[in-house]
Amino acid sequence: MEWPAFAREIDVTLAVQSQYVLYGNLRDLFLVRAADGTPALRSLRDLLWRVLEAGDYRALLSYDPVDGLLVHPQRPEALDAATRLLGGKPGDQPPSLARLRTELTAFGRPQEPGEPPVRGAFVVDYASRLVVSPEQLDPAERDFFLFCLKSSRTAMPLFLPGSTRPGPLYNPVFWLVERERDLPSWLTAGNERIRAIGVPSPDFGDRKETARLLAASFPGAGQDPEVCDAFAEQAEGLALRQMVDVTRLARDRGLGFEQLPDAVRTYRLGVLDNPWRRGFLRQRIRDGETSVPRRILGQDAAVVKTLDILKRAALGLSGAQAAQSSSRPRGVLFFAGPTGVGKTELAKTVAALVFGDEAAYLRFDMSEFSAEHAGDRLIGSPPGYVGHEAGGELTNAVRQQPFRVILFDEIEKAHPRILDKFLQVLEDGRLTDGRGTTTHFSECILIFTSNLGMAGSAVRHGLPYEEIERTIKAAIEDHFVQVLKRPELLNRLGDNIVVFDFIGAEAAGRIFDLQLANILRVVSEQHGIDVLLGEPARSELKAWCTAGLEKGGRGIGAALESLLVNPLARALFELPPGHHGPVTVTSMRRDGPTVTLEPA
Structure with a gap:
């Protein structure tokens, strides 16, 4: 049977390691190939069991802070082996650090003389949640991990006559943690009996193989390599378990196998609608070749490249x-x-x-x-x-x-x-x-x-x-x-x-006209006063505002605010309350500046 690299590392080191710290992508599914080459997806617990079973291990005891102690697989021979490993049936007390120590003590006890040896393993799941801070342990936590440290060094490997692996192998303890540093550093540092192994995220080859495996669940999908490769590429950054979830989501939404990229996006982003797939988007971008230059004046080269x-x-x-x-x-x-x-x-x-x-x-x-x-x-x-x-x-x-x-x-x-x-x-x-x-x-x-x-x-x-x-x-x-x-x-x-280029004279004139129109529109809408700017006042104002173009359109707006808006506001304040109707700007002076208004 072909296993992932981290599982093979466990298999070849069972003779020298009494404990393992597994961290990383633990909640995923893992690709396993049978002897005939048939691929399958297995959970971490199933994978560990298959590795151990090949070495004539008889039971995998799994403890977590919620359910306490469970035996895997749920078969009579495994339950019998667990009873022999613990010196009695597993207890039914609520999960606690004290109970875990009791179970580990029983699991690690020397087997009685004349007692048939039995191989088994002990998994401590969600071990990151056993303590609040691994570097600030309370006395009970410190004593527990000190016990584990000593157990790792005093454990003895077992001979099993007649086994396919007759050499001595440890009955290992596996700690499943989110990060390697979630256990006290002094437990693992310099301890040759504890091996830390990172469980990696799937690579492109794993995702591609999984895509081909999942294709069978879609009627008519077949094993089209291009579709499978596209799914694997779209699933970059996803775990294999998440790829299974994506196919489940796709079937729920009535999507075919070839539409899995949409399902991946929906799974990641939580939205089904995709603006990039809207049929009218291409037409809007084509229309933008006309509309955008009218809004972004004097920047034809920048607009073309952006589009x-x-x-x-x-x-x-x-x-x-x-x-x-x-x-x-x-x-x-x-x-x-x-x-x-x-x-x-x-x-x-x-x-x-x-x-x-x-x-x-x-x-x-x-x-x-x-x-x-x-x-x-x-x-x-x-x-x-x-x-x-x-x-x-x-x-x-x-x-x-x-x-x-x-x-x-x-x-x-x-x-x-x-x-x-x-x-x-x-x-x-x-x-x-x-x-x-x-x-x-x-x-x-x-x-x-x-x-x-x-x-x-x-x-x-x-x-x-x-x-x-x-x-x-x-x-x-x-x-x-x-x-x-x-x-x-x-x-x-x-x-x-x-x-972007500097604003040219032509574009500056158009920007001036647009900004001036905005000012006059706001005055009309908010105050009911139509301001008429005739010649030569308009031409004079335009020349002042577009004289220096180093600051671009923003400079034109600043000049308009200084030369027109401020004096216009002063002049409007002088009009009698409730004045409505048009007024004309008859004169402007730059060295004041002033605006004189007369009724139109």
């Missing part, structure tokens, strides 16, 4: 060149360039375009994450720290709404250690928060913005776009490679860097 990346995301081709890319984010964009040119506005536009709702847009100002510990805000504090139970702002938000555009503004201001978390998201598409809960980003679009390359005079208004793009990309590369020492993060971004 190309969205098309790739809609088709599920982001990262398709990688061997296993299914768990990565749907799309990744890195917006760079001057301030006030539409980077944030384009992020909002992407959210509205793909998900039909700007509320799907989530922004983090990375200047607030310049300290290393600030990363706890994103994924939550570690256990034992204040706020641990609240989780992280980022992970909580994505679990509540898995289909999002997430904007990380001014990423260069974040602490380098926080960037490591983004590396994990870009590569694996998931983050584990301080509570141990995994959040998946496979349906998100991640957008990073940066002003790298804008310091100094290397990039200035009036340079050709190609030169601006080349200079900014070089500055980004230098920052990630030379300053942050994170070239791997730059590699994950790939060619998804979108460089």
Whole structure:
């Protein structure tokens, strides 16, 4: 019989180890192959029993803090062997540390002279829950583990005449823990009789074999290797037991075997509807080639590249060149360039375009994450720290709404250690928060913005776009490679860097017209006063607001606020209460500034 590697390690060390600490992926199912090559999925307890049974062990005693002592398998010969191992039938007292010590004492007692030897094993399940803190034991806990330490060293291996393995083998004790450090360190450190073995998560080969095994439960699915491989790839990061659960969910929702990727997404995210699969999404992105440039003015090159990346995301081709890319984010964009040119506005536009709702847009100002510990805000504090139970702002938000555009503004201001978390998201598409809960980003679009390359005079208004793009990309590369020492993060971004141009004169004029119209509309809607801005006041105001374009559209808005909104507010305050109807701006002065209103 073919067993997983950790089971083979147990099998070959039974002659030298009296106790084992098993940690890691213990609650999973494990692939086992019979002598004829037939695969099957077994629980850890079943797997341990098959390993032991091959060495002529007769019973597996399993203790946990809820049910107490149980005997596996439930057969007369195993129950008889358990009685002989314990010197009597298992007790029926409630589970407790004292009872566990009593059972282990009986299990580890020397067998009586002339008594036929019997091989058996003892499993202590949920051993992580035996104590509150392994490094701060109360006297009873300390005495218990001191007893276990001594037992590990005084236990003697047994000869079993006539056995397929006649050499001496220990009757082992298995401790099942979540983490290796969940037991007192002095119990296992330097103790050659206790062996710690990590139980790994399934690899792609295990998932592929399991997919083929599960295919038989779908009528007509057959053993199509392409379908099975796709299921195995989609199930990256899942345990084999979870793959079984996915197939159960698929059958419950009436999905066929070829639709298991949808079932995997539903299992992970808890939502059945997938905006990326909506039939009208392609048409909306195509329509965006016309609508987005009308909203993001003067950035034709940036808009075209962004829409190309969205098309790739809609088709599920982001990262398709990688061997296993299914768990990565749907799309990744890195917006760079001057301030006030539409980077944030384009992020909002992407959210509205793909998900039909700007509320799907989530922004983090990375200047607030310049300290290393600030990363706890994103994924939550570690256990034992204040706020641990609240989780992280980022992970909580994505679990509540898995289909999002997430904007990380001014990423260069974040602490380098926080960037490591983004590396994990870009590569694996998931983050584990301080509570141990995994959040998946496979349906998100991640957008990073940066002003790298804008310091100094290397990039200035009036340079050709190609030169601006080349200079900014070089500055980004230098920052990630030379300053942050994170070239791997730059590699994950790939060619998804979108460089924005300065606002040109034509675009600036259109931005001015739009912002001015917004101001006049608000005054009309909220105060019932129509403000008429005639010539030459309008032309003069436009010239003032668009004179310097280094600050982009945001600079135009700031100038409008200073040159029109503030003096307009003063003038409106002078009108008699309840005044309605149109008024005309007849004169403007920049060195005041003042606005004179006259009834139209």
